[in-house]
Amino acid sequence: MVLSALRADTENGKIVFAYASAEAVKAGTMLAVLNFSYDAAYLDTSLTVRTLERGTALNLHEETTYPVQHESGDAHDYQITKSVAPTCTEDGYDVYTCTKCGDSYQETRKALGHAWSEWSIDEPATCTETGKQSRSCSRCGETETQTIPVDPNACPSKRFDDLDTTQWYHEGTDFVLRTGLMRGTGEKTFAPNDNLTRGQLVTVLYRMAGSPSAASAAPFTDVEPNAYYADAVAWAYAEGIVMGVSATEFCPDQDITPEQLVTLIARYAAAQGIEVTADRGKLADYADADTVSVYAREALAWAVENGLVNGMEGKTLQPGGTATRAQIAAILLRLCKAFLH
Ligand SMILES: [Zn+2]
Ligand SMILES: [Zn+2]
Ligand SMILES: [Zn+2]
Incomplete structure (x- = not known):
């Protein structure tokens, strides 16, 4: 087999090459291996094989077009390649990268918000003084205190x-x-x-x-x-x-x-x-x-x-x-x- 022509048709986005062989090519023989690579998203393309001569038959114009597509149709195979877990107050993210084409994107994982306990009363409010209550986050340990308003009913003198x-x-x-x-x-x-x-x-x-x-x-x-x-x-x-x-x-x-x-x-x-x-x-x-x-x-x-x-x-x-x-x-x-x- 002789590679007789190779042409890059940049205007139409094509690569054209031709081959010829003096001897009969046995069925099942691999004639060419084409490696496509592209450093971002996958591009679909097609491959056209035009047969001009075969054996003694000349001036043939047999044309067969083979679509060249992503191996699993148009689906990427994204896997998580980096992961930052969210905390109570800060967003995290996962980086997904396609194992086939290297394309990647980032998905935000929303901040979780505190996992507050129930309020517990530190000092009850009275009829003259405000009280105090607090709660804590079971995840990060953050605590929060709050004033309990004066409670006119919490008055022992009223009895x-x-x-x-x-x-x-x-x-x-x-x-x-x-x-x-x-x-x-x-x-x-x-x-x-x-x-x-x-x-x-x-x-x-x-x-x-x-x-x-x-x-x-x-x-x-x-x-x-x-x-x-x-x-x-x-x-x-x-x-x-x-x-x-x-x-x-x-x-x-x-x-x-x-x-x-x-x-x-x-x-x-x-x-x-x-x-x-x-x-x-x-x-x-x-x-x-x-x-x-x-x-x-x-x-x-x-x-x-x-x-x-x-x-x-x-x-x-x-x-x-x-x-x-x-x-x-x-x-x-x-x-x-x-x-x-
Ligand atoms: Zn991909
Ligand atoms: Zn927290
Ligand atoms: Zn009172």
Whole structure:
């Protein structure tokens, strides 16, 4: 076989070649191998074989056209050759490349979005304070916090007919009720304007300390062993918080005076490791400062300096007056906010 002509017909996009053979070509003989290559998408083309002579037959014009197509019709065989997985917040992508022609394209894999857990409440909202809740993504660990709006229904004071939630003591009574430091005097009554007795105050401080047990009973003859405040008085005596009004008397049912109240709270604070010192001169601003009992002066100065007491009328301390349950609730709230949080 002799390759006798090869012509590239660029105008018509053709390659023309011819062959001739002096001898008969045996059936099944491969005459030519044509390799097509193209560096992007596949192109379909066709191959035309024109037979001019065969054996003794001359001037033949037999023409057969063979389509040359992608091996599997027009389908590419795309396989993923590169893959970047999407994250919660960023898109990923897959690169597909045709194993036959090398053509490739990229397919975006959309960001997954966070896989958030349910909201869990860190701090519940109350009637006066917003709360806080948070959730986290189980995939990337991202956390998100959100404010819970004030909830007017989350108000323990509302249960009591004699508490007015528009009054100055509202936050204080909510605090003592929510924490269990104080309870109602009845199912529907809190008695905000009643005086607190010494036995009641010691009970409140005892609850604030977590109701620990005391080694032995206090040596007061007026504290019955089965009185509701007996454990509290024993604990407070052991801690040096109460000393009694005399060596043998505690007077549990006596109304507490503001200076006694502040003294007990100061001793309680000291027992909790809080430094209770103050400049006694601070009391000089008050018209009735010289009526404060000597034992109560430093405690009262400390309470004034730290804003624990400021609800007294005018510029007076009224150390020997009475303290109401609402006032005590407010003082306990201020104490906790200032020192115990
Ligand atoms: Zn392909
Ligand atoms: Zn995430
Ligand atoms: Zn409330």
